[in-house]
Amino acid sequence: MSERPTDFVESPSLDRDCTTLSRHILQQLQSYEGSAQDISAIMNRIALAGKLIARRLSRAGLVEGALGFTGEENVQGESVKRMDLYANDVFISVFKQSGLVCRLASEEMEKPYYIPENCPVGRYTLLYDPIDGSSNVDINLTVGAIFSLRQQEGDDLDHTAQDLLQNGRKQIAAGYILFGVSTMLVYSIGNGVHSFTLDPSLGEFILAEENIQIPQHGAIYSVNEGNFWQWDESIREYIRYMHRHDGYTARYSGALVGDLHRILMQGGVFLYPGTTKKPEGKLRLLYETAPLAWLVEQAGGKASTGTTPLLDVVPTYLHQRTPAIIGSVEDVELVESFIREGNRQE
Numbered sequence: 090m091s092e093r094p095t096d097f098v099e100s101p102s103l104d105r106d107c108t109t110l111s112r113h114i115l116q117q118l119q120s121y122e123g124s125a126q127d128i129s130a131i132m133n134r135i136a137l138a139g140k141l142i143a144r145r146l147s148r149a150g151l152v153e154g155a156l157g158f159t160g161e162e163n164v165q166g167e168s169v170k171r172m173d174l175y176a177n178d179v180f181i182s183v184f185k186q187s188g189l190v191c192r193l194a195s196e197e198m199e200k201p202y203y204i205p206e207n208c209p210v211g212r213y214t215l216l217y218d219p220i221d222g223s224s225n226v227d228i229n230l231t232v233g234a235i236f237s238l239r240q241q242e243g244d245d246l247d248h249t250a251q252d253l254l255q256n257g258r259k260q261i262a263a264g265y266i267l268f269g270v271s272t273m274l275v276y277s278i279g280n281g282v283h284s285f286t287l288d289p290s291l292g293e294f295i296l297a298e299e300n301i302q303i304p305q306h307g308a309i310y311s312v313n314e315g316n317f318w319q320w321d322e323s324i325r326e327y328i329r330y331m332h333r334h335d336g337y338t339a340r341y342s343g344a345l346v347g348d349l350h351r352i353l354m355q356g357g358v359f360l361y362p363g364t365t366k367k368p369e370g371k372l373r374l375l376y377e378t379a380p381l382a383w384l385v386e387q388a389g390g391k392a393s394t395g396t397t398p399l400l401d402v403v404p405t406y407l408h409q410r411t412p413a414i415i416g417s418v419e420d421v422e423l424v425e426s427f428i429r430e431g432n433r434q435e
């Protein structure tokens with residue numbers, strides 16, 4: 090006798106609606122050990138931060154004091170936007186009394202934020218860029234948030250956070266939240282890359298795609314060509330090659346998360362090489378390029394500085410920048426081949 094009620098109708102869409110982020114993470118971890126429970130709880134808190142930021146962004150034009158600059162500069166010498174600060178505080182508030190994370194480090198804070206009462210229970214550090222591409226906020230275009238989770242090593246009693254200065258392979262979890270047409274959360278805990286769409290009516294992130302694989306090659310190259318005359322000749326040669334060959338198309342939104350998301354789904358390459366003004370490029374390693382590199386490699390892609398695997402770079406300070414070439418294997422290798430050729434001729 091069937092155990093199902095006779096009027097039960099299979100509904101794949103209903104099944105999918107029930108695959109929430111928290112359920113998916115627990116399935117991924119396949120363990121009820123303390124550390125698995127911690128990572129699951131941390132991911133759920135990151136999702137909460139994403140929902141809070143998405144809510145604020147969706148009403149930004151209506152809320153007094155949500156848009157525009159604060160008049161201050163961050164540690165990188167960049168003008169701080171009100172949304173940058175709001176989103177930075179959201180992550181702190183979400184984790185402050187969680188007992189899960191004992192340090193938070195972000196683009197907006199010169200030094201990590203310590204939560205001593207969470208240690209030694211929560212020996213994790215969350216690194217994040219609260220609003221990536223913040224120049225897009227005031228014109229109502231896509232922005233993102235990037236996160237990376239690392240295990241704390243040692244006591245860090247002197248609060249120098251030296252243990253964070255390690256390569257990108259030390260990440261335990263990484264991902265981003267894309268505030269676009271809809272809000273998406275894309276994450277990996279070292280077992281494939283999975284995307285979720287926020288259903289505002291449920292307040293839940295619902296599975297969109299599991300085990301995303303980036304195409305081996307794609308048509309898109311994503312770079313700020315306004316920097317052309319500030320690049321090394323090898324990058325200029327690569328761009329000339331793109332211009333002269335069929336089958337390539339440029340896309341650049343000014344928000345790394347949006348550009349990278351497109352490449353993850355459709356293939357291609359994102360690059361932010363060094364410039365004469367900024368030889369290391371613009372993007373920061375620990376909370377921008379390393380998490381995205383880790384994610385793209387998890388999806389079968391590649392990430393490079395041009396000469397070294399991006400995940401091998403060991404920073405010497407928290408806010409260190411790196412040139413970044415991230416995307417489909419063939420397209421990243423094409424850029425690398427131009428750089429190699431340039432170096433050979435020097």
Ligand code: AHM
Nearest residue numbers: 220221222223224313343344345346
């Ligand atoms: P931000 O985190 O301060 O917004 O800076 C990072 C952003 C990236 O999202 C984007 O790819 C890049 O800066 C754009 O820089 P540029 O205007 O130099 O092309």
Ligand code: MG
Nearest residue numbers: 218220221222
């Ligand atoms: Mg950023």
